[in-house]
Amino acid sequence: MKYLLFLFLILMTSTSLHAIAASDVSSNAVVCAPSSDNINAGDLNIFHSASPPAHKIREIAWLVLGICAAIFVVVEGVLIWSIIRFRKRARDAGEPVQVFGSNPVELAWTVIPTIIVFVLALATLRTIREVELTEPPAGSLNVDVIAHQWWWEYRVPNLEGNGTIVTANELVVPVGRPIWLTLHSADVIHSFWIPQLNGKTDVIPNHVNHTWFQAERAGIFLGQCAEYCGTQHANMLLRVTAVDDAAFKAWCVHQSSAVVSDPAVEQGRNMFLNLACMNCHAIDGVSEGAFGPNLTHIMSRTTIGAGVAPLNPTTLRAWVDDPQNLKVGCNMPSLELDPNQLDAIVAYLLTLK
């Protein structure tokens, strides 16, 4: 019987380790869809933090992991020692000595866990206070995030002019500056999560939440919606590009520049206006639809469909033809255009750089 118990314990330990390894692999699998453009080159590891709140989360993760590992080693050690030390030997006859009750033991396993829980609770409270600010940090850039099924809308203040830059799915931020995010949802509950920059924050309809981060180095930081929100929850990817101040200002100038109207794509532009496109998509100076992503500078982005595929003429054409092929369940229908119409629309969209 005791050998069975021993075997069971070893099995439990190895399966839980496997489960951890498997979850790691599967989370990579989601973001590492095969792609020659490698749009998913990024890191979802919370232990590779690159922002103050993410550092705090990493610290508490190590603390909890360390305490739990110590408990595991002590409990399993005593258990294994007991199994070996008190096993039935050939010379043993009859029942062993029966022991009932022990005040020191009862006291030990009441007091020690209480202290451990107390330490974990205090450490967690301190982390929550440090991570969840109630006011924007000094000098922060205020960005509005609006979650949609299944993409992200960003409204970034234009540092190089008036107004706001409206973009989708790919957030560009300056390195070293706190980014204060105001989170809204247009439909269901989502969760904003960029593991290297911050913890998860729910994005709730009719309820404004806030979170913040401060990228400490330039680079691309990936994230995922972390609250099940429907069919394409897994393909509601986040992508933050942190760049230096000069590059951020250049980005602002580019994003707020007027659309160049190219007479060669007039046919596609007219189709955009005459078909259903303009009802859902905004293009500065052309249309004002707000249901889908703003397309004013769509070709400045690297992905399509909230990170479902790299953005290039082929994927763009496939998307306009029938978005359901790339992202089943998304709210954009196929307009069932003929190849010529498709070519015209795509040619127009390609000029929106």
Ligand code: CUA
């Ligand atoms: Cu949005 Cu899950």
